Amino acid sequence: MAEPRKQLHIAIFPWLAFGHIIPFLELGKLIARRKGHRISFVSTARNIERLPNIPPNVAPLITLVKLPLPHVHNLPENAEATMDVPNNVIPYLKIAYDGLQEPLSMFLESSSPDWIIHDFAPYWLPPIAARLGISRAFFSVFNASFMCFFGPPKLLLSASLQTTDEPDSSTRTELEHFLVPPRWIPFPSKIVYRPYEAKKLFENTEVNASGVSDLFRFMTVCLGTEVFAIKTCIEVEAEWLNLFGELLHIPVVPVGLLPPSPQEGNDNKDSTWDAIAEWLDKQEKGSVVYVALGSEIRPSQEDFHELALGLEQSRLPFFWALRKSAGGESIELPEGLEERTKGRGIVWTGWAPQFKILGHESVGGFVTHCGWSSVTEAFQFGRVLIMLPFIGDQGLVARFLEERQAGVEIPRKEEDGSFTRDSVTQTLRLAMKDEEGQIYRDKAKEMTTIFGNKELQHRYVDKFVELLENHRQIITKG
Structure with a gap:
């Protein structure tokens, strides 16, 4: 006789941008609705107050956890998301986000979730979660072709930490390198940056006021996670998903396109x-x-x-x-x-x-x-x-x-x-x-x-959750 399936407790911790917060919430709602697992959705107080209403059929399974965003010099009062500030102030929002490390650690320690589904920004999170025995899943709101363009995390992390005058021949150090497909893409592709876009991109590879670059955050988190979930599906970009799995060396799981449900607008x-x-x-x-x-x-x-x-x-x-x-x-x-x-x-x-x-x-x-x-x-x-x-x-x-x-x-x-x-x-x-x-x-x-095929998309979430369930069963039995 099969063992009864254990209800998981999954913490979800997005970056402070609504383009991230809403897909993370959608994923949480689908995990709760389709598989009955318990969700703790973690963000700051003002962001949680601005969320769309949680549907009554899943509300009992979703706890909204409000962490206090630390006050940071140069960050306006009540600015808790990227939409609240101009671009040049976003690094200070990252400083405040990094200040969530202590309250988040306390929450994780007291609530002991099985998994934390996290974003690119908390480069300090993987060792904390690992110490507490919490499994980590990175969720990317970006598609697979974009992720592949940036390449293997180990390569990129070594490039971002490069201190010698002679960078590895495989790293991209010049603007021109981003105007052509990278060498690790084995099939024809026209997916490249334009010169004006590449100039802006270089800003993200530089250390900003938060003390680290976005590239460093992303690569450090990639190397500390156990599963990479991605907002896409095989029917849209199979070759890119396969390639990204080869580049990453950990399970890469499409969670579908997370189409929002029309009836869940702000009533x-x-x-x-x-x-x-x-x-x-x-x-x-x-x-x-x-x-x-x-x-x-x-x-x-x-x-x-x-x-x-x-x-x-x-x-x-x-x-x-x-x-x-x-x-x-x-x-x-x-x-x-x-x-x-x-x-x-x-x-x-x-x-x-x-x-x-x-x-x-x-x-x-x-x-x-x-x-x-x-x-x-x-x-x-x-x-x-x-x-x-x-x-x-x-x-x-x-x-x-x-x-x-x-x-x-x-x-x-x-x-x-x-x-x-x-x-x-x-x-x-x-x-x-x-x-x-x-x-x-x-x-x-x-x-x-x-x-527009909801059932197709929801099947991806089901497969992702099965992976989370099986992984925890192995750890528990091990």
């Missing part, structure tokens, strides 16, 4: 949705361009103007979700834009329910920064992507999707990343209207068979 904001839906209902099916560049992207005033004027020139109906940037920097719309586009376009400055908007039948395309979670949401509904990446993984995600002809990137100058209103207009019309853009619209619709 108290339904009146907002009603007002948006009323406008969308009046538009033709598939005609509207939805524009949203995420809560952390802050284009220059010039880029912002060119995007706005390109939208106006396109003559397409648009809904622009334009959140005020953190730190209060003001970016002005071109004079008279809202009057000239009245009725055809809406610039919405409050909270907007992205998932519901993308799901509305009048929306046909999505101007996006190519954050992997935004891409995931759009493809559930087969929306064609008009891609405008800015930071981090976004450029590589855009190239990955271009290879698959599932989106069109707005052309930019290689050196500085600038673009014109005309290039915005032409790309919008290609993606939304022109005959030669039909291939992109068709491919985006094809994506719904994978991204």
